[in-house]
Amino acid sequence: xxxxxxxxxxxxxxxxxxxxxxxxxxxxxxxxxxxxxxxxxxxxxxxxxxxxxxxxxxxxxxxxxxxxxxxxxxxxxxxxxxxxxxxxxxxxxxxxxxxxxxxxxxxxxxxxxxxxxxxxxxxxxxxxxxxxxxxxxxxxxxxxxxxxxxxxxxxxxxxxxxxxxxxxxxxxxxxxxxxxxxxxxxxxxxxxxxxxxxxxxxxxxxxxxxxxxxxxxxxxxxxxxxxxxxxxxxxxxxxxxxxxxxxxxxxxxxxxxxxxxxxxxxxxxxxxxxxxxxxxxxxxxxxxxxxxxxxxxxxxxxxxxxxxxxxxxxxxxxxxxxxxxx
Amino acid sequence: xxxxxxxxxxxxxxxxxxxxxxxxxxxxxxxxxxxxxxxxxxxxxxxxxxxxxxxxxxxxxxxxxxxxxxxxxxxxxxxxxxxxxxxxxxxxxxxxxxxxxxxxxxxxxxxxxxxxxxxxxxxxxxxxxxxxxxxxxxxxxxxxxxxxxxxxxxxxxxxxxxxxxxxxxxxxxxxxxxxxxxxxxxxxxxxxxxxxxxxxxxxxxxxxxxxxxxxxxxxxxxxxxxxxxxxxxxxxxxxxxxxxxxxxxxxxxxxxxxxxxxxxxxxxxxxxxxxxxxxxxxxxxxxxxxxxxxxxxxxxxxxxxxxxxxxxxxxxxxxxxxxxxx
DNA sequence: CTGTTAGCGCATTCAA
DNA sequence: TTGAATGCGCTAACAG
Numbered sequence: 001x002x003x004x005x006x007x008x009x010x011x012x013x014x015x016x017x018x019x020x021x022x023x024x025x026x027x028x029x030x031x032x033x034x035x036x037x038x039x040x041x042x043x044x045x046x047x048x049x050x051x052x053x054x055x056x057x058x059x060x061x062x063x064x065x066x067x068x069x070x071x072x073x074x075x076x077x078x079x080x081x082x083x084x085x086x087x088x089x090x091x092x093x094x095x096x097x098x099x100x101x102x103x104x105x106x107x108x109x110x111x112x113x114x115x116x117x118x119x120x121x122x123x124x125x126x127x128x129x130x131x132x133x134x135x136x137x138x139x140x141x142x143x144x145x146x147x148x149x150x151x152x153x154x155x156x157x158x159x160x161x162x163x164x165x166x167x168x169x170x171x172x173x174x175x176x177x178x179x180x181x182x183x184x185x186x187x188x189x190x191x192x193x194x195x196x197x198x199x200x201x202x203x204x205x206x207x208x209x210x211x212x213x214x215x216x217x218x219x220x221x222x223x224x225x226x227x228x229x230x231x232x233x234x235x236x237x238x239x240x241x242x243x244x245x246x247x248x249x250x251x252x253x254x255x256x257x258x259x260x261x262x263x264x265x266x267x268x269x270x271x272x273x274x275x276x277x278x279x280x281x282x283x284x285x286x287x288x289x290x291x292x293x294x295x296x297x298x299x300x301x302x303x304x305x306x307x308x309x310x311x312x313x314x315x316x317x318x319x320x321x322x323x324x325x326x
Numbered sequence: 327x328x329x330x331x332x333x334x335x336x337x338x339x340x341x342x343x344x345x346x347x348x349x350x351x352x353x354x355x356x357x358x359x360x361x362x363x364x365x366x367x368x369x370x371x372x373x374x375x376x377x378x379x380x381x382x383x384x385x386x387x388x389x390x391x392x393x394x395x396x397x398x399x400x401x402x403x404x405x406x407x408x409x410x411x412x413x414x415x416x417x418x419x420x421x422x423x424x425x426x427x428x429x430x431x432x433x434x435x436x437x438x439x440x441x442x443x444x445x446x447x448x449x450x451x452x453x454x455x456x457x458x459x460x461x462x463x464x465x466x467x468x469x470x471x472x473x474x475x476x477x478x479x480x481x482x483x484x485x486x487x488x489x490x491x492x493x494x495x496x497x498x499x500x501x502x503x504x505x506x507x508x509x510x511x512x513x514x515x516x517x518x519x520x521x522x523x524x525x526x527x528x529x530x531x532x533x534x535x536x537x538x539x540x541x542x543x544x545x546x547x548x549x550x551x552x553x554x555x556x557x558x559x560x561x562x563x564x565x566x567x568x569x570x571x572x573x574x575x576x577x578x579x580x581x582x583x584x585x586x587x588x589x590x591x592x593x594x595x596x597x598x599x600x601x602x603x604x605x606x607x608x609x610x611x612x613x614x615x616x617x618x619x620x621x622x623x624x625x626x627x628x629x630x631x632x633x634x635x636x637x638x639x640x641x642x643x644x645x646x647x648x649x650x651x652x
Numbered sequence: 653c654t655g656t657t658a659g660c661g662c663a664t665t666c667a668a
Numbered sequence: 669t670t671g672a673a674t675g676c677g678c679t680a681a682c683a684g
Contacts, residue, residue: 003661014671019663026664029669044459049439050379051661054676059376069405075396079422091436094420096405110417113375133370221603253607277547278604281579329677340655345679352680355653377677380660 002043011039022047053115061091062304063111063119065104066144068220069096071247073274073293074122077144080297081120088305090117097124099219105130118304123148125187140307144300147189154307155315156300158291160190163320164197166289167271170322171240172205176269179207180238182227182248183216191219194244194273212236217248224251225258232259238268246274246288253282275323285325292318328369337365348373379441387417388630389437389445391430392470394546395422397573399600399619400448403470406623407446414631416443423450425545431456444630449474451513466633470626473515480633481641482626484617486516489646490523492615493597496648497566498531502595505533506564508553508574509542517545520570520599538562543574550577551584558585564594572600572614579608601649611651618644 008018013032021028021036022045028036039045053059062085066074082092093116097104101124108130111119118140123131127148135141135153143155171179181198184191195216202209212234217223224243228251231238241256243249249272256265262283272279272288279286295318303313334344339358347354347362348371354362365371379385388411392400408418419442423430427450434456437445444466449457453474461467461479469481497505507524510517521542528535538560543549550569554577557564567582569575575598582591588609598605598614605612621644629639 004663005661015662016664016671016673017669019661020670023663027669032670046435046438048380048661049441050376050385051676052663053376054374054380054660054678055662055664057676069395070398070401072396072398075401079395079424082422086432091419091440093417096408098405106412109372112372114417115375250603257607276604277576278602278608281583281609282604282607283609330679331677341678342656342680343654346654349679353653358654374677377660378679380662380676381678381680383660 002045007039007045011035059115061116063093063116065095065121067097067099067122076293077297080294081301084298084301118308120300122146142300142304154303154313156296159317159319160193161197163289166322168201168205176240177208178238180213180231180241183244184219221247221251224248225255228252228255240269243272246276287325288323289320291320328371333365333371337361385441387442389442390418391421391447393423393425393448402619403623406620407627410624410627444634446626448472468626468630480629480639482622485643485645486519487523489615492648494527494531502566503534504564506539506557506567509570510545547573547577550574551581554578554581566595569598572602613651614649615646616649617646
């Protein structure tokens with residue numbers, strides 16, 4: 001692999017000049033510029049990133065730690081973040097914590113070792129010591145979609161309360177009183193916020209305040225299914241079910257089918273946080289809150305780059321829309 | 327940020343000894359080992375990756391370039407690859423080419439600049455000059471799921487011919503003669519292989535050889551929808567439709583709904599390459615080939631690590647299973 | 653087993 | 669505008 005010295009030799013200039021031309025920083029003569037560019041092209045020169053990073057004490061890489069890349073919400077978010085980062089000259093190092101705090105910590109170490117310039121992070125639950133020390137060291141960092149107690153850094157997230165209000169209105173307008181709700185782990189802010197908003201709004205919207213209709217999952221399909229089955233096994237039959245996120249809702253639908261059979265399941269209205277692209281084909285079609293994952297990803301990158309450049313960054317809530325398929 | 331020199335000073339040893347302890351290479355006395363470890367912990371020392379990479383001329387990073395991270399197949403594959411890589415001490419740098427050859431080339435440059443130790447790659451179509459030069463330079467590289475003409479490197483992919491045979495048998499057993507098929511861009515090996523196998527097997531399986539039932543999409547939902555609509559607009563009505571991948575099938579279902587209405591669409595059997603997790607809830611439920619994305623990801627990493635270590639790596643085809651929901 | 657030292661490839665400072 | 673020289677943090681070679 002050719003080095004900058006090879007390029008300089010071939011162009012008949014010093015490495016200093018070659019470096020100046022290749023990184024386009026300070027002024028160079030048109031002549032040497034042309035010769036260096038030509039030499040680099042002929043040699044197929046690609047600058048050595050690690051060497052460059054070592055010298056400049058920055059990598060132009062941003063870390064993005066999502067909790068589950070298989071969740072379409074994060075896939076979409078990651079894709080948008082990546083596009084925005086690339087537009088601004090940064091590369092994104094994407095890691096998948098798989099909803100596992102231990103893995104998240106492991107990736108935090110990897111990011112630290114790689115000396116990423118900043119971090120976009122979707123916390124798994126309580127703040128780990130590693131995360132706390134990273135934050136308190138002033139490392140540039142923003143939160144995506146979830147927060148955690150004691151983390152005073154910019155957050156780019158869905159407007160959960162507004163979304164839940166849309167769902168509550170929808171339920172009331174259709175006369176649903178017996179509504180099953182499956183939330184997420186209390187340790188995750190998304191789950192907590194959505195659950196709190198739902199519980200607070202139930203009475204006002206004519207929904208039975210019977211906690212037999214409530215349970216919690218793990219934000220994954222299997223947890224939603226298990227929770228749904230626990231609810232049904234308490235002997236209650238809802239007229240509508242509401243899942244705290246896409247995978248949870250999918251699990252709930254599975255639970256309904258397995259416990260009640262397809263015919264009975266088809267009579268129960270389903271509404272979900274997160275719109276998955278197959279919801280329109282379900283029986284009955286599933287009404288859902290669609291959140292703008294792409295906007296969150298873009299805003300997150302913009303906020304983080306502000307932080308890196310020493311500018312202020314302010315949190316933002318992105319509104320949801322209800323896709324009514326009833 | 328503390329450097330190895332800080333650790334050495336605090337432990338009262340030389341940087342050489344500190345390095346040996348921290349990278350666990352050659353033998354060190356229990357005494358210095360303990361003191362260095364303690365000092366590193368107290369200082370919150372994290373080795374500088376770029377410096378380490380520069381010196382060792384390797385990064386312990388593998389590049390993974392997928393064609394669309396929002397496709398659940400690749401999300402699953404990426405996740406499995408990442409797990410396997412981590413198990414072997416490597417980090418994966420994940421990039422999303424978004425089915426765009428230009429973006430793919432851009433990422434190839436980024437990978438080259440970052441000096442990744444090897445590359446897992448899912449080609450977009452024809453081989454770009456940049457890719458060709460990378461391959462001919464002997465850079466460690468394996469192909470995932472797709473190949474391209476003239477690329478003589480290990481391939482880890484679905485056994486397309488075997489999968490299509492399963493579908494053809496299924497169609498014949500149910501007496502379908504008028505089957506609509508939407509393929510993918512001819513430039514992509516997956517599409518080409520599947521389409522070739524389908525066309526070759528039609529006659530033997532009692533399927534009408536009327537090309538009005540054939541069209542091509544772009545592996546995405548919108549392309550599948552457009553292709554389905556073109557087929558219907560030719561005045562033919564299939565009794566079954568077969569999509570070349572998950573998003574294409576989804577688009578086809580959309581096209582059926584929009585053109586024929588839900589009632590008529592519900593009478594048409596649907597079978598798909600790729601099993602998406604909502605297919606069981608569609609009306610009618612969609613029969614699908616399930617491929618083992620996780621195995622492909624794991625095998626890819628294993629093959630690539632073999633290559634990196636100078637061992638031989640051999641291509642492998644991973645069999646599919648048909649999930650019959652009829 | 654340990655300390656000293658060279659050098660990985662690059663950007664940047666200082667003189668010229 | 670340019671060349672020479674320095675050092676980023678680390679590992680490995682060498683000598684002890």
